[in-house]
Amino acid sequence: MARAYNFSAGPTALPIEVLQEAHEEFFDFADTGMSVMEISHRSKVFVELAQQVELDLRAVLKVPSHYRVLFLHGGASLQFSQVPMNLLGGKGTADYIHTGLWSGKAIRAARRYCDVRIVASSERSGFDRIPATTEWHCNSNAAYLHYTENETVHGVQFPAAPVSSVPLVCDACSSLLSKPIDVAKHGLIYASAQKNMGAAGVTAVIVDEALLNTPLDITPDVLNYTHLAQAGSMLNTPATFPWYLTGLTLKWIVRAGGIEQIYQANKAKAELLYQTIDNSNGFYINKVLQEFRSINNVTFTLADAALEKVFLTLADQAGIKGLEGHASVGGMRASLYNAVTLPAVDALASFMKEFQRVHG
Template identity: 75%
Template sequence: MARSYNFSAGPTALPIEVLRQAHEEFFDFAGTGMSVMEISHRSDVFREIARQAEQDLRALLRIPSHYRVLFMQGGASLQFAQVPMNLLGDQHTADYLHTGLWSGKAIQAARRYCDVRIAASSQATGFDRIPARTEWSLNPNAAYLHYTENETVHGVQFADAPDAAVPLVCDACSSLLSKPIEVARHALIYAAAQKNMGPAGLTVAIVDDALLDRALAVTPDILNYAHIARAESMLNTPATFSWYLIGLTLKWLRRSGGIERLHRLNQAKAALLYRTIDSSDGFYRNSVQASFRSINNVPFVLADDALGKAFLRLADRSGFKGLKGHASLGGVRASLYNAVTLPAVEALADFMTDFARAHG
């Protein structure tokens, strides 16, 4: 069976080894005579799946012992509200860095719960960069500083975590496990699974113990980090099949050499695609300043918009899936998450070169 090249922004490609193992175990997991989808989340069998997944994630990210790892549902969209609900305590303001569409959505959600201060924004220049540190205006009394490590729509990425005198919160949805991140510099890191960690259905939050029990009184138990931590992420029935597949993916990540090796590979994939864009004499264009270009999501447009539509049609027929840009921006976007192979990116680069040659 021929498989397509999957460049979707999420859900996205899963490692073929993970899919094969899940296929082999689908009807009978660990000799139970049941699919993992049929096993109770309260059973010893499933609790071992959950325990091992957390252990592998801790090993990959070198998570300190005083951080809790929570497996939840709702994606980043729920976290946009869940973060202020859990971290404000008796404070009333929070700082946000505005670097693209998703940080903008986080800002809008947080405004329901607190006074949001835009500490810095690159909106005026079309989100083509991370604002220089000299442009930031931080509130030393803010409950926290929130940033989106990688903007999947605009293709802008932080080179390093910001320095902050207040608790630092990171939306790492599209970059967690694709590059190193220093957990100890953060109070909270959250990421939906469907980029580098597994299929859609679960969201991981890594939170410092010191920030538990700060939730607003209106926070429901099911959204309260402290309650979720005490229940070992099982206040309600979790997305068990997604959790199982995350566990398989984390093991694959460890077998593949860990984050450092995957980061080098992801850098190589992105560099190849940016070279293809930059060497096209303007046929393809990426507007992000070079030092802020994402290694996870590469958006670009064609000089001729009509050709852009033809490009997407031919790409789809040629087996390159998920390349249509976000509705808010249009154009083309190639997402290069961990399970997207270098040969897949090489094939896309060749396709782009041939298309430009035929239509330039």
């Protein structure tokens, strides 16, 4: 069976080696005679698996020992509320940097729990950049500063982590494990798995222990980071199969040479696609300022918008899938997550050049 070139924004491509390994173990995991989906999450074999996944994530990201690693439910959308519930620490305000659709969702959710101050925004320019630090108006009394490291919808990415005098919170859903990140500069990092870590259903939260123990009184036990850490992320039945797939994906990253090698590969993929766009003499357009272009999500439109449906239809027929832009902005988006190969991006670039030759 021919495999499609999958550029979906998520769920997205998984490494073929991970799929093969999961396939081989599907009916009999660790000689139990059962699938990993069938065994108890309290069993010795699954607890050992969960502990190993945590150790592997710690090793790959160089997580300091005073951080707790949680594997939770709900994706970023739940973290938008879970973060303020747990990190306000008696303070009534939190700072947010607004750089696109997802940071906007985080801001709206947090307003239910505190006074949200938008310290910087690129909304006026159409989210085509990260606001210059000279434009930021941070509050030294804020409980934390939140930023979305990579905006999947607009294709905008921070070139470096913000410098903050208060705990720094990072929505790294679409970029964690795709590039190096200094965990020690952050109070908390969260990321759902279905981009670079595995399959949908698991959300990793990496949190400094110093930020625990001060949740809002309204915080349910199942959303309390402290209780979840004490329970080993198993306060209730976890998503066992996605957790297992995250473990396989982490081992694949190690075999691929670790984060730095993955990062170099991701940069090469993005550079190839951006060159195709930039060399098209305006046939394809990317509006993001160059220094803030995402290596994870390459967004583009056609100068002739009437051709976009034709482009997507022909791409799909050619086995190039998942190029539709987010419904809020339209256009096209190629997500270049870890498991998307350079040959897949080369196939997309070749298709784009041929499409331009025929329709330009």
